[in-house]
Amino acid sequence: MRRESVSKRRIPPQARQAVEHPIRLLAVDLDGTLLNDAKRIGSRTADALADLPGRGVKVIIASARPPRSVRHIYAQLGLDTWQINYNGALICDEPAKRVIFHRPMLGSLVRQIIDRARKQFPDILVTCEVLDRWFTDRFDQTYTTETGRLFKPDVIAPLDQFCAQPITKLLLLGDSAAVTALEAMLAGTEDEQVTIVRTDPQLLQIMDKHVGKAAALQMVAEHYQVPPQEIMSIGDAPNDVGMLQLAGVAVAMDNAHDIVKSAAHWVAPSNNEEGVRAALEHYGLCD
Numbered sequence: 641m642r643r644e645s646v647s648k649r650r651i652p653p654q655a656r657q658a659v660e661h662p663i664r665l666l667a668v669d670l671d672g673t674l675l676n677d678a679k680r681i682g683s684r685t686a687d688a689l690a691d692l693p694g695r696g697v698k699v700i701i702a703s704a705r706p707p708r709s710v711r712h713i714y715a716q717l718g719l720d721t722w723q724i725n726y727n728g729a730l731i732c733d734e735p736a737k738r739v740i741f742h743r744p745m746l747g748s749l750v751r752q753i754i755d756r757a758r759k760q761f762p763d764i765l766v767t768c769e770v771l772d773r774w775f776t777d778r779f780d781q782t783y784t785t786e787t788g789r790l791f792k793p794d795v796i797a798p799l800d801q802f803c804a805q806p807i808t809k810l811l812l813l814g815d816s817a818a819v820t821a822l823e824a825m826l827a828g829t830e831d832e833q834v835t836i837v838r839t840d841p842q843l844l845q846i847m848d849k850h851v852g853k854a855a856a857l858q859m860v861a862e863h864y865q866v867p868p869q870e871i872m873s874i875g876d877a878p879n880d881v882g883m884l885q886l887a888g889v890a891v892a893m894d895n896a897h898d899i900v901k902s903a904a905h906w907v908a909p910s911n912n913e914e915g916v917r918a919a920l921e922h923y924g925l926c927d
Contacts (some may be wrong), residue, residue, distance in 0.1 A: 655812035659889060659923060664864040666925075667724075667883055670703040670713065672839075672876035672911050673784065675894055679786060681716065682914040688926040689916075697925065698864050700724065702873075703852050704837070704845060706809075706888060707732050707772045709787040722863065726769065726809045726855030727837060727879050731846045736825050739771065741859060743848045744806035749833060751803040753810060753826065753846065760825065761818045767793075767811040768832050775802040783842045809847050816841035839877040845907060854882030870899055874919055875902060876911065891919045 663689040666689075672823055674681055681689075699717065699910060703710055710723060715733055722740060723732045731741040750768065755766050765783055768775040773794040774787075781788060797803060803883050814857050819842055827846070829851060836850065837845040853875075861871055869888035873880070876896040884890035885901045892904035892916045901907055908915035920926040 650672075659667060661867075661888055662696075662870045663872045663923060663925060664870040665698045665700060665815060665861055665864060665872070666692060667702045667871060667873045667887065668702045668916060669699060669853075669875040669877070669880050670705060670710065672895060673874055673880075674701075674911070674916050675713075675852075676726055676912045676914075679796045681713065682917065685914045685917040690916070691919075691926060695925065698866065700857070700860055700874075702857060702880075704839070704879065705787055706730075706769055706774075707734065709790055717887075722860050724853060724856045725727055727835070727845065727847055727851055728853045729808050729851045730771065731856055731859060732775065741770065741856070742808065744770070744808045745810070745834060745846075745848050747805050747807055748793075750807040750810050750846075751799060753834070754799060755814075756825070757812055757822055761814060763814065764818060765813040765820070766799070766814065768807045769809040769811070770805060771800070771808060781833045783815070785811065785813075785843065785899065787839075809845060810845040812846070817918075819844055835881045839879060845861075852882045853879060854886045857883045858887055872919075872923065874908070874916055874924075891925060 671877055686697055689699055698721050699719055700721055701710055704727045707725050722734050723734050729743050733740055754766055766776055774791045775795045777799050779793050779796050823838055823844055834849050835847045868886050871887040872889040872890040873887035875884055875885040876893040878897055881900055881903045890904045890905050891903045894907055894910040908919040
């Protein structure tokens with residue numbers, strides 16, 4: 641017997657979850673959540689999201705990606721809201737092309753981390769993001785990110801030429817064994833100065849110690865005068881846990897890490913089954 645996905649059938653009204661407070665802001669992660677494994681948004685999900693502003697719901701993208709890697713998705717959905725990038729190190733007003741908030745790391749600290757990493761693993765690849773520009777000393781796509789597949793570096797130069805400035809986000813890329821060892825090594829003195837996120841086996845994301853999606857979402861929600869209990873957050877990775885804990889309604893994807901599911905009020909179908917659409921139906925935000 642073929643198993644039917646929850647996201648592909650209409651959730652009957654009696655199965656929908658009533659909420660104590662109206663949902664006025666939706667914060668949604670991209671990779672592994674809104675986007676399927678082909679990095680696309682399902683058509684039914686896109687239609688449901690496009691309908692939310694008419695229901696009085698702000699839609700906020702909260703992603704680890706830089707603005708340039710979110711722009712086509714933002715345009716597809718016709719959004720006009722603030723956008724959370726780099727796990728919260730940057731908040732942008734995309735329509736106005738204006739930076740609202742930026743919390744970078746000292747370039748000297750970033751250089752110290754790179755030097756420690758390269759001393760142990762000389763072949764580790766380095767990406768430094770500064771606002772919406774990509775700096776590297778070695779362009780090699782052996783290990784890369786979705787942004788790396790979509791764009792090329794803005795600057796390829798020796799580390800000294802770009803580590804003298806504040807760095808929004810540092811990415812260290814390599815084989816999974818090397819990245820595992822680096823994660824353990826950097827969880828010493830550096831973890832008191834930076835936030836280290838690992839959502840992919842071959843990648844470490846490093847940002848200022850105060851950075852997180854929860855703090856950024858709180859700033860965005862205050863701007864729109866939406867209290868936490870009127871927020872719905874949807875995510876799949878450990879870096880989404882904070883914004884799920886902040887929200888009045890927290891949803892994890894079926895493909896989510898267990899720690900994310902434990903922070904959720906409801907587990908939606910996977911990102912390949914239009915789980916975001918199912919969550920909106922479950923909480924009465926679409927028909």
